[in-house]
Amino acid sequence: MNAARSVARAIDALRRGWPIAIHAPGEAPLPLLAIETADPLGVAAFAPGGDYPLLISSGRAATLKLTNQLPAADPDTPVAIEPAPWLDFSTAVALADPQFDLATPLKGPFRTMAIDRPVASLAAIRLARIAGLLPAFVIDGRDPEVTIDPAAIDRHQDAAGLHLATRARLPVEGAEDAEIVAFRSPDSADEHVALLIGQPNGSPPLVRLHSECLTGDVLGSLKCDCGPQLRAAIQAIRANGWGILLYLRQEGRGIGLVNKLRAYALQDQGFDTVDANTRLGFAVDARDFGVAARMLDLLGQRDVRLLTNNPAKVAGLEAAGVSVVERVPHALPANPHNARYLATKRDRTGHQL
Numbered sequence: 557m558n559a560a561r562s563v564a565r566a567i568d569a570l571r572r573g574w575p576i577a578i579h580a581p582g583e584a585p586l587p588l589l590a591i592e593t594a595d596p597l598g599v600a601a602f603a604p605g606g607d608y609p610l611l612i613s614s615g616r617a618a619t620l621k622l623t624n625q626l627p628a629a630d631p632d633t634p635v636a637i638e639p640a641p642w643l644d645f646s647t648a649v650a651l652a653d654p655q656f657d658l659a660t661p662l663k664g665p666f667r668t669m670a671i672d673r674p675v676a677s678l679a680a681i682r683l684a685r686i687a688g689l690l691p692a693f694v695i696d697g698r699d700p701e702v703t704i705d706p707a708a709i710d711r712h713q714d715a716a717g718l719h720l721a722t723r724a725r726l727p728v729e730g731a732e733d734a735e736i737v738a739f740r741s742p743d744s745a746d747e748h749v750a751l752l753i754g755q756p757n758g759s760p761p762l763v764r765l766h767s768e769c770l771t772g773d774v775l776g777s778l779k780c781d782c783g784p785q786l787r788a789a790i791q792a793i794r795a796n797g798w799g800i801l802l803y804l805r806q807e808g809r810g811i812g813l814v815n816k817l818r819a820y821a822l823q824d825q826g827f828d829t830v831d832a833n834t835r836l837g838f839a840v841d842a843r844d845f846g847v848a849a850r851m852l853d854l855l856g857q858r859d860v861r862l863l864t865n866n867p868a869k870v871a872g873l874e875a876a877g878v879s880v881v882e883r884v885p886h887a888l889p890a891n892p893h894n895a896r897y898l899a900t901k902r903d904r905t906g907h908q909l
């Protein structure tokens with residue numbers, strides 16, 4: 557089966573609570589069922605013996621103190637938990653979902669076990685993020701119908717298939733001469749867009765990489781700085797003469813809307829934006845700026861002036877072959893609701909604010 561189709565089928569199955577199996581070359585198949593969408597009947601059908609191991613990510617395992625270590629350098633690193641008589645469905649949910657961490661003490665003890673299918677296990681954690689689900693699975697049940705090769709999941713992340721789909725004039729507030737360009741890829745359903753503002757004048761464009769933030773961009777959330785940054789970027793590009801705003805469909809720094817809102821719920825409990833992502837089992841920043849580099853390439857731009865406070869964006873673009881000739885700061889005034897978020901970005905994720 558075509559790789560893109562197999563990823564789409566696997567995502568669909570996981571989101572419906574159906575099992576899938578990951579077949580990595582040279583490894584035994586890894587059957588799995590996402591805990592978030594499972595129910596007791598589904599688990600009983602998948603693992604009729606009632607004795608099943610779980611697979612979670614290292615950040616979640618470190619939060620649960622299941623490993624005597626900090627999260628692994630690659631936060632997608634998988635950790636397997638041994639079957640135990642007290643590991644029932646509600647305990648599996650508690651291991652997967654941090655929302656009740658503070659309220660309910662976990663039954664236990666839980667022991668980790670060696671990962672015998674490392675390629676498939678890592679692919680499972682990545683697939684959960686792509687599907688917008690918590691990275692936690694019941695594993696080693698009955699061999700399911702839907703199967704997927706980890707190479708298909710890697711391809712899903714690859715920007716090479718991205719192409720220009722269409723373009724049109726789009727007058728926007730602050731830039732009435734703008735043009736919108738939409739991109740598509742056969743490997744992923746995300747439709748990224750670029751807003752081209754002003755006319756090229758021979759100098760490198762002023763570029764803003766904006767990651768989707770439904771709450772900030774559309775609803776006017778005061779918890780982050782996305783909405784004001786989006787509008788200020790259009791103004792700054794217009795004032796510069798010309799440039800490009802890339803609107804990247806990487807909601808929640810790449811973990812998806814629902815997981816971002818789970819992170820917000822953890823922030824309501826007092827965790828900061830960094831620890832909230834880790835408790836959920838995700839990387840602090842799961843974005844891939846290769847997509848942005850490919851869009852710039854398709855627009856014929858290899859040298860850019862980048863509007864950002866985030867050195868990781870500069871590094872990510874450079875690693876993907878774009879030359880960032882200048883970083884232009886893009887800080888906006890704080891409000892009482894986002895002051896801590898901005899301070900965390902400055903103190904913990906290297907933002908130059």
Ligand SMILES: Nc1nc2c(ncn2[C@@H]2O[C@H](COP(=O)(O)OP(=O)(O)OP(=O)(O)O)[C@@H](O)[C@H]2O)c(=O)[nH]1
Pocket residue numbers: 765766767768769770780782785806807808809810811815816819820829833863864865866869886901907
């Ligand atoms: N996971 C998570 N994502 C968040 C949170 N707050 C905002 N975001 C997401 O962060 C992204 C916005 O980050 P950006 O403004 O593009 O980038 P940045 O890394 O802050 O760097 P700048 O270019 O300096 O703004 C959007 O996808 C938001 O949805 C949060 O608390 N948790």
Ligand SMILES: [Zn+2]
Pocket residue numbers: 769771772773780781782783
């Ligand atoms: Zn935001």
